[in-house]
Amino acid sequence: MKTNCFFYNKSIKKYSITPNGVIMSKSHSNIALIKYWGKHSNKIQIPLNSSISYSLGKVYTVTRLIYQEKKKITYLKVFFSGKEKTSFLPKILKFFYRISFYCSYLRNFNFIIETSNTFPHSCGIASSASSMSALALCIMKIEKKLVSSLKEDFFFKKASFLARLGSGSACRSIYPGLVVWGYHQSIEGSSNLYAIPYPYEVHSIFTKIEDTILIIDDNPKKILSSKGHQLMNNHPYARERFKYANQNMNRLISILKRGDFQEFGELIEHEALTLHAMIMTSRPYFLCMKANTLNVIHMVWDFRKQNNKNIYFTLDAGANVHLLYPIQEKTSIIKWIYSDLFFYCKKIIESFCL
Amino acid sequence: MKTNCFFYNKSIKKYSITPNGVIMSKSHSNIALIKYWGKHSNKIQIPLNSSISYSLGKVYTVTRLIYQEKKKITYLKVFFSGKEKTSFLPKILKFFYRISFYCSYLRNFNFIIETSNTFPHSCGIASSASSMSALALCIMKIEKKLVSSLKEDFFFKKASFLARLGSGSACRSIYPGLVVWGYHQSIEGSSNLYAIPYPYEVHSIFTKIEDTILIIDDNPKKILSSKGHQLMNNHPYARERFKYANQNMNRLISILKRGDFQEFGELIEHEALTLHAMIMTSRPYFLCMKANTLNVIHMVWDFRKQNNKNIYFTLDAGANVHLLYPIQEKTSIIKWIYSDLFFYCKKIIESFCL
Known part of the structure; x- marks a missing residue:
């Protein structure tokens, strides 16, 4: 249309x-x-x-x-x-x-x-x-x-x-x-x-996903999205970024069909880090991540490695962290989030993917 | 030769x-x-x-x-x-x-x-x-x-x-x-x-620069430089990065001659963030910054803004922070570093640019 x-x-x-x-x-x-x-x-x-x-x-x-x-x-x-x-x-x-x-x-x-x-x-x-x-x-x-x-x-x-x-x-x-x-x-x-x-086949593992949102910083964002988007014009890495996002969509279509949660997780983490890399390399440069954003990310990586859990993060253009994991693993993961990550957060919102 | x-x-x-x-x-x-x-x-x-x-x-x-x-x-x-x-x-x-x-x-x-x-x-x-x-x-x-x-x-x-x-x-x-x-x-x-x-004219402000090194993390690096360099092959942003570094050298030649410390500082901070952006967007992706790296960076930005001081950071491919400032401003800056940043560091090394 x-x-x-x-x-x-x-x-x-x-x-x-x-x-x-x-x-x-x-x-x-x-x-x-x-x-x-x-x-x-x-x-x-x-x-x-x-x-x-x-x-x-x-x-x-x-x-x-x-x-x-x-x-x-x-x-x-x-x-x-x-x-x-x-x-x-x-x-x-x-x-x-x-x-x-x-x-x-x-x-x-x-x-x-x-x-x-x-x-x-x-x-x-x-x-x-x-x-x-x-x-x-x-x-x-x-x-x-x-x-x-x-x-x-x-x-x-x-x-x-x-x-x-x-x-x-x-x-x-x-x-x-x-x-x-x-x-x-x-x-x-x-x-x-x-x-x-989304019009294509989605594996059942992707139909019941939890999203636990860790509010790291509840102050208004220092960089407005509208400003951020502007910074992508004349950005040195913009053109390659758009190409790469395009490739990632093709990869995701295949992942969503096959149900590979690890590949899914690594793709969304890479996307999140890419978003922040673009913000860090724009002119002028910004840093939307806060110290506790990094504390949480490093903790998630260690926890995932040590416990072989399907938990991955994504970020918006701010300091907060979204933790995505299949509902089947909720019991142990949510317990860990409250015991080990709550310290770094202003608030925890237990959301889920509709 | x-x-x-x-x-x-x-x-x-x-x-x-x-x-x-x-x-x-x-x-x-x-x-x-x-x-x-x-x-x-x-x-x-x-x-x-x-x-x-x-x-x-x-x-x-x-x-x-x-x-x-x-x-x-x-x-x-x-x-x-x-x-x-x-x-x-x-x-x-x-x-x-x-x-x-x-x-x-x-x-x-x-x-x-x-x-x-x-x-x-x-x-x-x-x-x-x-x-x-x-x-x-x-x-x-x-x-x-x-x-x-x-x-x-x-x-x-x-x-x-x-x-x-x-x-x-x-x-x-x-x-x-x-x-x-x-x-x-x-x-x-x-x-x-x-x-x-470096064979060209350097303004006197750049001949007496302090480099206070904040050791954020004294564990061995998780990503070796040699591994990191490899990741730039087939990196989506590599080609543009090299072009941009080349442009930055031209800009720096002019800055070093003119003695504009603010431009110098913004260039080195942008370079540091670009290095970490490349690490974050490589495949596989890494994050060498630690929470206290970000704590320090945000503190430096606030301090600089509030006090109108010439203090800028740069980073290697690790968590530690180098703070560069002209020797003329050392007294007040070093006092602030020990009072406000020491908390985030394992160690502080008072170095200077030879």
Whole structure:
């Protein structure tokens, strides 16, 4: 599907919509296995390589979108955990501006957005992913009220398309399970414009994976993702990175089918370290890892070696660590995490891959 | 000069040499500003980019080479800090084998090598650099006894050439000050075969630099440099890395002339992070930094920002941190290091750039 498929067509048969109403949506955070880091500089949120993520249970955003027919006055208000947040307005306004081309009906309404997360804001867990995704789903629920013929497949594709315009990786949070964003020649239906559920065979070992999230640092990130993506333009290793990510996707397709957890783990760790290597070698350079990130990584490596366990880490563009392991090994691993790693963490979130 | 210039020519006029004797040499460790990481896979110790280092005061190796005319029996013994070290023999034997083509006179002697360092062995400070350099200097002192016409310039060039065959970066430890190894189109006389003293103008701010070495981890390195260099073959970012190192040398030539310490510092920090980024993205991947490496780096960045001080770090392929700053700022900086960073270190070595 192309961009122009997502324009709102006024001429098609419509339902009526009440002048005021409330819509609610929930959207999960996600953790990328193959990382999205770098986007086209002259296009809106078009990735330079395809990425794949797991959507995560227990860590999500709930958004209530209150819409009121616009009369004389115009307003947009945002509440986060019950408190009005004017600091969120610029990002939301930018989002509404971008999607207004595809959702012209939005002009007829004022909005109050009430949103809350089950996890700390700006702690490195992709809060913009789940919140932009939840908001996009709310908006699509309005569109569904307006358009009688709106199909489920289109509903989610356009929700993902809109979410992407709010925050790149948000487009992956629309679906549960393994989700792919970005065109890849080996993945049918993959697109730079929206995410799709991973369409191929997945070995049963990859359908029940725990993700224990170690919050190492709950201060807001020092490097914003948007800034980080910019740094990939004119980055000395960008071109090779995108090529390599592409190869990794091919490798992962085969791994997901065969069910080799060790290969899977080594691939995601290599991806995580590559993301941070890109951050360390950009100009200017940054270091998002904290001391306890490294403490945890070295501990995980030692534990894995000594106990022959299937536990591997991945990282977002922050200090926190995601530990992935099959549910079958949960009992011993979670015990070890609390006894040996808790010391290094501000908080532990027991999530899982949806 | 080419490789064949370093062959020992039996036909030229010689001095006599006593059948037994003792030779002593001292050689300093060095810290690279532009890193050497990656060598030609089918050549002996030929770097894939040119590097530049400071030789370091106070951290050095002293080597006594006892030579005895070979009669019936053949032996080679190595003593380290007074104790015989058979574990060092393979490396030394390999070195003697490699240099035997250029120093055929060595075949006439048995050797006892007594060596000691002023710093911990395998702690990440380049002990192989200073020890191979010291040994190469000892051998050249034998050659000097044998060849009447041996010129000083040739003495050091060949010493550097031999040291390189023992350990790549050892060839830089032959000289004090700023030393360049590896051909670079902007540096006259630079060569892949041996190091040369940096031949251009250096601003006075770069002639009196402190290097306070924070020993974060005194266990032997988990990744040997030789292994690390191998990993740069077929490394996804190798080619771009070598190009970038080349550009950095051009930038550094200009910085050294202009005396811009901030630019200098940012360049060496970027180089250090790039070295570790290469280690993190090789296959297999490694992480040589430890938690306290990151603690120190983040502390240095905060301190620099808050106090407007000229203090920058660099790293070798290990966990330890070198802190470089102009001697003029020593009083306040060294006080801060002991009060705020000592906690993260096993040991602090107050070195300086020769």
